[in-house]
């Protein structure tokens with residue numbers, strides 16, 4: 001595992017965007033796995049700036065979703081499909097035909113999860129998976145004590161995570177779905193390159209457990225230690241508890 005410490009979130013965004021730009025230079029139809037949430041926004045903004053300036057052509061890139069709410073219609077503004085369309089696909093000039101994601105409205109959610117794992121494999125696998133991290137060490141929505149071998153599956157959100165996400169639903173926790181589909185940790189580990197970005201002092205304990213703690217299900221992100229090509233990009237506040 002490589003750990004890169006950058007001064008601030010903007011520098012982290014630029015560094016990860018540059019890694020994506022180089023990948024797209026080598027492989028224009030690369031499959032990029034993307035996370036939602038606040039942390040990756042500087043990455044998407046920096047990559048979109050490279051597209052606007054003509055430095056990068058992302059039009060043939062493909063985008064794979066990490067997780068999705070269960071039961072929110074795909075066109076709901078806070079479905080992760082909608083969020084990624086707004087924050088990633090449109091700014092990068094990628095059409096929805098380049099988008100891979102699980103069906104959060106499927107009647108048979110378990111079948112939809114298995115189908116998504118197959119879709120990722122049939123697409124050739126994720127080339128670069130960008131991850132954020134929860135304050136409790138979760139990646140995707142694999143909360144603490146998720147199996148490190150888990151596949152894409154339905155999970156129940158903790159009350160804490162629902163409360164954290166209420167900010168996207170007019171501050172009303174009751175509007176936050178109870179269930180999500182998330183790529184499993186085993187699924188995530190199949191990506192060829194994992195890039196975890198963590199910024200802000202609130203992530204310092206989780207980063208220390210991820211990088212220096214034991215590989216353990218209590219800190220799902222610690223599974224990155226098992227991956228042959230994992231890069232952890234942290235700003236100085238998030239690195240504060242590294243030895």
Ligand code: F6R
Nearest residue numbers: 035036037038039132133134140
């Ligand atoms: C979202 C996701 C989550 C977030 C994590 C951190 O797709 O996979 O694991 O990355 O909850 O969220 P932020 O970046 O908002 O602190």
